Amino acid sequence: MIVQGQTIPSVTLSQLTDDGMQTLTNSELFADKKVVLFAVPGAFTPTCSNAHLPEFITLADKIKAKGVDAIYCVSVNDAFVMKAWGASQNAQKIAMLADGDASFTKALGLDMNTAGFGGVRSKRYAMIVENSVVTGLFVEQEKEFVVSRAAAVLEKL
Template identity: 40%
Template sequence: MNRQVPDVVFKTRVRDESVDHENPFRWEDKSTADIFGGKNIVVLALPGAFTPTCSGTHLPGYENNIEAIKAKGVDDVYCLSVNDAFSMFQWAKQLGIEKVKMLPDGNGEFSRLMGMLVKKENLGFGDRSWRYSMHVIDGDIKALFAEPGLMDNCPEDPFGVSDADTMLDYLNQGA
């Protein structure tokens, strides 16, 4: 594929026990290089936190298969969505996600530069990420599994090629 991930800064929250507050987190900017540089990464990108397919199937599928994915040499699995860090944290907490790392693309900048930012105004969502997954090594996109029908205000929510099983099949073929 030979395409690099976009160069952006993600606004994340990290636990910091030195923060004297009932919510001991602080803001931490993470660059694309911080996340992807020198690493073997799988990303699943979803339309939104707390939405039915994302919450019921897509994200739990990666959480449940993370050991098999990591057994293929993957360092980390990230879930990206056009949501803020607070929503991503609460979503993971509600679903019991402990192994997949949550990556907030709050302004949709990464999704836009990937060519995957779509309007979902027909659902009242505004701008969101199209559903896809990708395998990235040292910032180089090795494989991208985007759901068919990429378009603004898609009347459906296609889900069939960005799932954990597809990613595992790809990795098992020696990616």
């Protein structure tokens, strides 16, 4: 599993925007930026839709006021699902990024097999990334939702 002080592995993520499908590289996402990235097991799932994403939307301005250039939400879903989920949640201040084949999640070592729920998914976590280096990592224990909450991350900025 990735640890604080390590560089984000070089893997692309996708984002569907009004300009079409974008394939984003590490340098585009993380170089010369301070970023808060949080990951969820699945778009449209209960905790993710009722608490995790909404808290980041609510606190986005306070997070960015701490010198954060961007907030990314990542899930092992396709870019179409991530765009629809973001639209349904009014998540304009959050970049909804798709890790469709779980390559980013696996490269971080933060994948889990949920079997009947959906197969390979991401663990729930948040991280602070500065110029491609992880400066804060907050991985939830199974079935918990404490350390990756927006308010908890805001306290660490």
